Amino acid sequence: MRIALFVTCLADALFPAAAIATVRLLERLGHQVVFPDRQTCCGQMHVNTGYQREAVTLVRHHVEVFEAAGCDAIVAPSGSCVGSVRHQHPMVARRAGDEALAVRAEAVAARTYELCELLVDVLGVTDVGAHYPHTVTYHPTCHSLRMVRVGDKPLQLLRQVSGLTLVELPMAETCCGFGGTFAIKNADTSAAMLDDKMAAIAQTGAQVCTAGDASCLMHIGGGLSRAGSPVRTVHLAEILAST
CATH class of the missing domain: 3.40.50 (Rossmann fold)
Structure with missing residues:
Protein backbone atom coordinates (compact mmCIF):
# COMPACT_ATOMS: atom_id res chain seq x y z
CA MET A 1 0.00 0.00 0.00
CA ARG A 2 1.14 3.54 -0.76
CA ILE A 3 0.63 5.69 2.35
CA ALA A 4 1.10 9.45 2.80
CA LEU A 5 2.50 10.65 6.11
CA PHE A 6 0.60 13.56 7.65
CA VAL A 7 3.40 14.50 10.03
CA THR A 8 1.57 17.06 12.26
CA CYS A 9 3.10 20.25 13.65
CA LEU A 10 4.23 18.83 16.99
CA ALA A 11 5.97 15.87 15.41
CA ASP A 12 7.64 18.10 12.85
CA ALA A 13 8.82 20.76 15.29
CA LEU A 14 9.25 19.03 18.63
CA PHE A 15 8.85 15.25 18.53
CA PRO A 16 10.22 13.98 15.20
CA ALA A 17 10.94 10.54 16.68
CA ALA A 18 7.21 9.73 16.54
CA ALA A 19 7.04 10.53 12.82
CA ILE A 20 10.27 8.68 12.04
CA ALA A 21 9.00 5.65 13.98
CA THR A 22 5.74 5.72 12.00
CA VAL A 23 7.65 5.55 8.72
CA ARG A 24 10.04 2.87 9.99
CA LEU A 25 7.16 0.72 11.22
CA LEU A 26 5.09 0.92 8.05
CA GLU A 27 8.08 0.29 5.81
CA ARG A 28 9.00 -2.74 7.93
CA LEU A 29 5.50 -4.05 7.26
CA GLY A 30 6.14 -3.72 3.53
CA HIS A 31 4.35 -0.49 2.67
CA GLN A 32 5.57 2.53 0.74
CA VAL A 33 5.45 5.75 2.76
CA VAL A 34 5.66 9.12 1.02
CA PHE A 35 6.02 12.53 2.62
CA PRO A 36 4.21 15.39 0.84
CA ASP A 37 6.67 18.15 1.68
CA ARG A 38 4.25 21.03 1.02
CA GLN A 39 2.08 20.12 3.99
CA THR A 40 1.63 22.66 6.78
CA CYS A 41 -0.52 22.98 9.89
CA CYS A 42 -3.95 21.45 9.33
CA GLY A 43 -5.60 24.41 11.05
CA GLN A 44 -6.77 22.71 14.23
CA MET A 45 -5.12 25.35 16.41
CA HIS A 46 -6.95 28.13 14.56
CA VAL A 47 -10.34 26.42 14.70
CA ASN A 48 -10.01 25.56 18.38
CA THR A 49 -9.27 29.17 19.28
CA GLY A 50 -12.11 30.64 17.24
CA TYR A 51 -10.31 31.65 14.05
CA GLN A 52 -12.41 29.58 11.66
CA ARG A 53 -12.28 32.08 8.81
CA GLU A 54 -8.48 32.12 8.95
CA ALA A 55 -8.46 28.31 8.98
CA VAL A 56 -10.13 28.03 5.56
CA THR A 57 -6.88 28.66 3.71
CA LEU A 58 -5.13 25.96 5.73
CA VAL A 59 -7.94 23.49 5.12
CA ARG A 60 -7.83 24.16 1.39
CA HIS A 61 -4.05 23.74 1.34
CA HIS A 62 -4.23 20.48 3.30
CA VAL A 63 -6.81 19.09 0.89
CA GLU A 64 -4.79 20.10 -2.15
CA VAL A 65 -1.55 18.62 -0.82
CA PHE A 66 -3.01 15.24 0.10
CA GLU A 67 -5.16 14.99 -3.02
CA ALA A 68 -2.00 15.51 -5.07
CA ALA A 69 -0.14 12.81 -3.13
CA GLY A 70 -2.29 10.20 -4.83
CA CYS A 71 -2.00 7.67 -2.01
CA ASP A 72 -4.27 4.86 -0.89
CA ALA A 73 -4.29 6.14 2.67
CA ILE A 74 -3.06 9.00 4.82
CA VAL A 75 -1.69 8.34 8.31
CA ALA A 76 -0.85 10.59 11.25
CA PRO A 77 0.69 9.65 14.61
CA SER A 78 -1.95 11.80 16.29
CA GLY A 79 -5.59 11.20 17.14
CA SER A 80 -6.00 14.93 17.69
CA CYS A 81 -4.99 15.97 14.18
CA VAL A 82 -6.91 13.12 12.55
CA GLY A 83 -9.95 14.22 14.52
CA SER A 84 -9.51 17.74 13.19
CA VAL A 85 -9.31 16.56 9.57
CA ARG A 86 -12.42 14.43 9.95
CA HIS A 87 -14.65 16.65 12.03
CA GLN A 88 -13.44 20.22 11.51
CA HIS A 89 -12.32 20.49 7.90
CA PRO A 90 -15.70 19.90 6.22
CA MET A 91 -17.40 22.07 8.86
CA VAL A 92 -14.99 24.96 8.34
CA ALA A 93 -15.43 24.81 4.57
CA ARG A 94 -19.24 24.74 4.80
CA ARG A 95 -19.40 27.61 7.25
CA ALA A 96 -17.30 29.59 4.79
CA GLY A 97 -19.85 28.82 2.08
CA ASP A 98 -17.53 26.56 0.07
CA GLU A 99 -19.46 23.33 -0.45
CA ALA A 100 -17.07 22.08 -3.13
CA LEU A 101 -14.16 22.32 -0.69
CA ALA A 102 -16.24 20.59 1.99
CA VAL A 103 -16.88 17.62 -0.30
CA ARG A 104 -13.18 17.40 -1.20
CA ALA A 105 -12.26 17.63 2.48
CA GLU A 106 -14.61 14.75 3.26
CA ALA A 107 -12.93 12.63 0.59
CA VAL A 108 -9.48 13.31 2.06
CA ALA A 109 -10.81 12.68 5.58
CA ALA A 110 -12.21 9.31 4.52
CA ARG A 111 -8.68 8.17 3.67
CA THR A 112 -7.06 9.66 6.79
CA TYR A 113 -6.29 7.37 9.71
CA GLU A 114 -4.70 7.51 13.12
CA LEU A 115 -1.80 5.04 13.19
CA CYS A 116 -3.51 2.33 15.27
CA GLU A 117 -6.64 2.53 13.11
CA LEU A 118 -4.56 2.07 9.99
CA LEU A 119 -2.71 -0.91 11.41
CA VAL A 120 -5.71 -2.79 12.84
CA ASP A 121 -8.65 -1.78 10.65
CA VAL A 122 -7.00 -1.21 7.27
CA LEU A 123 -3.87 -3.37 7.26
CA GLY A 124 -5.35 -6.07 9.50
CA VAL A 125 -2.29 -6.26 11.75
CA THR A 126 -2.06 -6.49 15.53
CA ASP A 127 1.38 -8.11 15.84
CA VAL A 128 3.82 -5.71 14.19
CA GLY A 129 6.91 -7.66 15.23
CA ALA A 130 7.94 -5.21 17.93
CA HIS A 131 10.08 -5.93 21.00
CA TYR A 132 10.06 -3.57 23.97
CA PRO A 133 11.23 -5.03 27.31
CA HIS A 134 9.58 -2.55 29.67
Whole structure:
Protein backbone atom coordinates (compact mmCIF):
# COMPACT_ATOMS: atom_id res chain seq x y z
CA MET A 1 0.00 0.00 0.00
CA ARG A 2 1.14 3.54 -0.76
CA ILE A 3 0.63 5.69 2.35
CA ALA A 4 1.10 9.45 2.80
CA LEU A 5 2.50 10.65 6.11
CA PHE A 6 0.60 13.56 7.65
CA VAL A 7 3.40 14.50 10.03
CA THR A 8 1.57 17.06 12.26
CA CYS A 9 3.10 20.25 13.65
CA LEU A 10 4.23 18.83 16.99
CA ALA A 11 5.97 15.87 15.41
CA ASP A 12 7.64 18.10 12.85
CA ALA A 13 8.82 20.76 15.29
CA LEU A 14 9.25 19.03 18.63
CA PHE A 15 8.85 15.25 18.53
CA PRO A 16 10.22 13.98 15.20
CA ALA A 17 10.94 10.54 16.68
CA ALA A 18 7.21 9.73 16.54
CA ALA A 19 7.04 10.53 12.82
CA ILE A 20 10.27 8.68 12.04
CA ALA A 21 9.00 5.65 13.98
CA THR A 22 5.74 5.72 12.00
CA VAL A 23 7.65 5.55 8.72
CA ARG A 24 10.04 2.87 9.99
CA LEU A 25 7.16 0.72 11.22
CA LEU A 26 5.09 0.92 8.05
CA GLU A 27 8.08 0.29 5.81
CA ARG A 28 9.00 -2.74 7.93
CA LEU A 29 5.50 -4.05 7.26
CA GLY A 30 6.14 -3.72 3.53
CA HIS A 31 4.35 -0.49 2.67
CA GLN A 32 5.57 2.53 0.74
CA VAL A 33 5.45 5.75 2.76
CA VAL A 34 5.66 9.12 1.02
CA PHE A 35 6.02 12.53 2.62
CA PRO A 36 4.21 15.39 0.84
CA ASP A 37 6.67 18.15 1.68
CA ARG A 38 4.25 21.03 1.02
CA GLN A 39 2.08 20.12 3.99
CA THR A 40 1.63 22.66 6.78
CA CYS A 41 -0.52 22.98 9.89
CA CYS A 42 -3.95 21.45 9.33
CA GLY A 43 -5.60 24.41 11.05
CA GLN A 44 -6.77 22.71 14.23
CA MET A 45 -5.12 25.35 16.41
CA HIS A 46 -6.95 28.13 14.56
CA VAL A 47 -10.34 26.42 14.70
CA ASN A 48 -10.01 25.56 18.38
CA THR A 49 -9.27 29.17 19.28
CA GLY A 50 -12.11 30.64 17.24
CA TYR A 51 -10.31 31.65 14.05
CA GLN A 52 -12.41 29.58 11.66
CA ARG A 53 -12.28 32.08 8.81
CA GLU A 54 -8.48 32.12 8.95
CA ALA A 55 -8.46 28.31 8.98
CA VAL A 56 -10.13 28.03 5.56
CA THR A 57 -6.88 28.66 3.71
CA LEU A 58 -5.13 25.96 5.73
CA VAL A 59 -7.94 23.49 5.12
CA ARG A 60 -7.83 24.16 1.39
CA HIS A 61 -4.05 23.74 1.34
CA HIS A 62 -4.23 20.48 3.30
CA VAL A 63 -6.81 19.09 0.89
CA GLU A 64 -4.79 20.10 -2.15
CA VAL A 65 -1.55 18.62 -0.82
CA PHE A 66 -3.01 15.24 0.10
CA GLU A 67 -5.16 14.99 -3.02
CA ALA A 68 -2.00 15.51 -5.07
CA ALA A 69 -0.14 12.81 -3.13
CA GLY A 70 -2.29 10.20 -4.83
CA CYS A 71 -2.00 7.67 -2.01
CA ASP A 72 -4.27 4.86 -0.89
CA ALA A 73 -4.29 6.14 2.67
CA ILE A 74 -3.06 9.00 4.82
CA VAL A 75 -1.69 8.34 8.31
CA ALA A 76 -0.85 10.59 11.25
CA PRO A 77 0.69 9.65 14.61
CA SER A 78 -1.95 11.80 16.29
CA GLY A 79 -5.59 11.20 17.14
CA SER A 80 -6.00 14.93 17.69
CA CYS A 81 -4.99 15.97 14.18
CA VAL A 82 -6.91 13.12 12.55
CA GLY A 83 -9.95 14.22 14.52
CA SER A 84 -9.51 17.74 13.19
CA VAL A 85 -9.31 16.56 9.57
CA ARG A 86 -12.42 14.43 9.95
CA HIS A 87 -14.65 16.65 12.03
CA GLN A 88 -13.44 20.22 11.51
CA HIS A 89 -12.32 20.49 7.90
CA PRO A 90 -15.70 19.90 6.22
CA MET A 91 -17.40 22.07 8.86
CA VAL A 92 -14.99 24.96 8.34
CA ALA A 93 -15.43 24.81 4.57
CA ARG A 94 -19.24 24.74 4.80
CA ARG A 95 -19.40 27.61 7.25
CA ALA A 96 -17.30 29.59 4.79
CA GLY A 97 -19.85 28.82 2.08
CA ASP A 98 -17.53 26.56 0.07
CA GLU A 99 -19.46 23.33 -0.45
CA ALA A 100 -17.07 22.08 -3.13
CA LEU A 101 -14.16 22.32 -0.69
CA ALA A 102 -16.24 20.59 1.99
CA VAL A 103 -16.88 17.62 -0.30
CA ARG A 104 -13.18 17.40 -1.20
CA ALA A 105 -12.26 17.63 2.48
CA GLU A 106 -14.61 14.75 3.26
CA ALA A 107 -12.93 12.63 0.59
CA VAL A 108 -9.48 13.31 2.06
CA ALA A 109 -10.81 12.68 5.58
CA ALA A 110 -12.21 9.31 4.52
CA ARG A 111 -8.68 8.17 3.67
CA THR A 112 -7.06 9.66 6.79
CA TYR A 113 -6.29 7.37 9.71
CA GLU A 114 -4.70 7.51 13.12
CA LEU A 115 -1.80 5.04 13.19
CA CYS A 116 -3.51 2.33 15.27
CA GLU A 117 -6.64 2.53 13.11
CA LEU A 118 -4.56 2.07 9.99
CA LEU A 119 -2.71 -0.91 11.41
CA VAL A 120 -5.71 -2.79 12.84
CA ASP A 121 -8.65 -1.78 10.65
CA VAL A 122 -7.00 -1.21 7.27
CA LEU A 123 -3.87 -3.37 7.26
CA GLY A 124 -5.35 -6.07 9.50
CA VAL A 125 -2.29 -6.26 11.75
CA THR A 126 -2.06 -6.49 15.53
CA ASP A 127 1.38 -8.11 15.84
CA VAL A 128 3.82 -5.71 14.19
CA GLY A 129 6.91 -7.66 15.23
CA ALA A 130 7.94 -5.21 17.93
CA HIS A 131 10.08 -5.93 21.00
CA TYR A 132 10.06 -3.57 23.97
CA PRO A 133 11.23 -5.03 27.31
CA HIS A 134 9.58 -2.55 29.67
CA THR A 135 6.52 -2.20 31.89
CA VAL A 136 4.12 0.14 30.10
CA THR A 137 0.81 1.84 30.86
CA TYR A 138 -1.38 3.41 28.18
CA HIS A 139 -3.18 6.78 28.39
CA PRO A 140 -6.06 7.03 25.88
CA THR A 141 -6.07 10.64 24.75
CA CYS A 142 -9.38 12.49 24.55
CA HIS A 143 -9.45 13.07 20.81
CA SER A 144 -8.37 9.53 19.92
CA LEU A 145 -10.95 8.12 22.32
CA ARG A 146 -13.91 10.42 21.75
CA MET A 147 -13.49 11.88 18.25
CA VAL A 148 -11.59 9.21 16.33
CA ARG A 149 -12.91 6.34 18.48
CA VAL A 150 -9.84 4.14 18.27
CA GLY A 151 -11.26 2.04 21.10
CA ASP A 152 -8.95 -0.70 22.30
CA LYS A 153 -6.88 -0.88 19.11
CA PRO A 154 -3.78 0.58 20.82
CA LEU A 155 -4.11 -2.02 23.56
CA GLN A 156 -4.49 -4.81 20.99
CA LEU A 157 -1.20 -3.72 19.46
CA LEU A 158 0.62 -3.30 22.77
CA ARG A 159 -0.44 -6.76 23.97
CA GLN A 160 1.36 -8.31 21.01
CA VAL A 161 4.70 -6.56 21.65
CA SER A 162 7.22 -9.11 22.90
CA GLY A 163 8.91 -8.35 26.21
CA LEU A 164 6.34 -5.68 27.09
CA THR A 165 4.36 -5.88 30.30
CA LEU A 166 1.14 -3.89 29.95
CA VAL A 167 -0.41 -2.56 33.16
CA GLU A 168 -3.83 -0.94 33.37
CA LEU A 169 -4.00 2.77 34.10
CA PRO A 170 -6.58 3.65 36.78
CA MET A 171 -9.28 6.02 35.51
CA ALA A 172 -7.56 5.84 32.15
CA GLU A 173 -10.26 7.73 30.24
CA THR A 174 -9.93 10.83 32.42
CA CYS A 175 -8.37 13.80 30.57
CA CYS A 176 -4.76 14.63 31.43
CA GLY A 177 -5.60 18.35 31.46
CA PHE A 178 -3.76 19.47 28.33
CA GLY A 179 -6.50 20.30 25.84
CA GLY A 180 -4.39 22.68 23.75
CA THR A 181 -5.06 26.24 24.86
CA PHE A 182 -7.12 24.91 27.78
CA ALA A 183 -3.85 24.34 29.64
CA ILE A 184 -2.97 28.01 29.13
CA LYS A 185 -6.36 29.61 29.71
CA ASN A 186 -7.23 27.38 32.67
CA ALA A 187 -3.78 26.69 34.07
CA ASP A 188 -4.81 25.87 37.64
CA THR A 189 -7.51 23.42 36.56
CA SER A 190 -5.14 21.86 34.02
CA ALA A 191 -2.45 21.42 36.67
CA ALA A 192 -4.91 19.74 39.06
CA MET A 193 -6.01 17.33 36.32
CA LEU A 194 -2.38 16.59 35.53
CA ASP A 195 -1.70 15.83 39.20
CA ASP A 196 -4.50 13.27 39.17
CA LYS A 197 -3.16 11.67 35.99
CA MET A 198 0.37 11.47 37.38
CA ALA A 199 -0.92 9.89 40.60
CA ALA A 200 -2.73 7.26 38.53
CA ILE A 201 0.43 6.56 36.52
CA ALA A 202 2.44 6.20 39.74
CA GLN A 203 -0.05 3.59 41.01
CA THR A 204 0.71 1.32 38.06
CA GLY A 205 4.42 1.00 38.79
CA ALA A 206 5.06 1.40 35.06
CA GLN A 207 8.41 2.47 33.67
CA VAL A 208 6.81 4.06 30.62
CA CYS A 209 3.57 5.91 29.92
CA THR A 210 2.55 5.79 26.27
CA ALA A 211 -0.15 7.46 24.19
CA GLY A 212 -0.94 8.24 20.57
CA ASP A 213 -0.69 12.02 20.85
CA ALA A 214 2.57 13.90 21.39
CA SER A 215 0.69 16.86 22.87
CA CYS A 216 -0.65 14.86 25.82
CA LEU A 217 2.68 13.12 26.28
CA MET A 218 4.38 16.52 26.36
CA HIS A 219 2.02 17.66 29.10
CA ILE A 220 2.31 14.45 31.14
CA GLY A 221 6.05 14.15 30.55
CA GLY A 222 6.64 17.71 31.68
CA GLY A 223 4.74 17.09 34.88
CA LEU A 224 6.56 13.84 35.60
CA SER A 225 9.92 15.49 34.97
CA ARG A 226 9.18 18.40 37.28
CA ALA A 227 8.05 15.97 39.97
CA GLY A 228 11.29 14.00 39.68
CA SER A 229 9.47 10.84 38.56
CA PRO A 230 11.52 8.10 36.88
CA VAL A 231 8.60 7.32 34.52
CA ARG A 232 9.27 8.18 30.88
CA THR A 233 6.72 9.15 28.24
CA VAL A 234 7.13 7.45 24.86
CA HIS A 235 4.90 7.80 21.82
CA LEU A 236 3.11 4.59 20.87
CA ALA A 237 4.65 4.66 17.39
CA GLU A 238 8.12 4.45 18.92
CA ILE A 239 7.19 1.35 20.91
CA LEU A 240 5.63 -0.35 17.90
CA ALA A 241 8.69 0.45 15.77
CA SER A 242 11.12 -1.00 18.34
CA THR A 243 12.74 -4.35 17.62
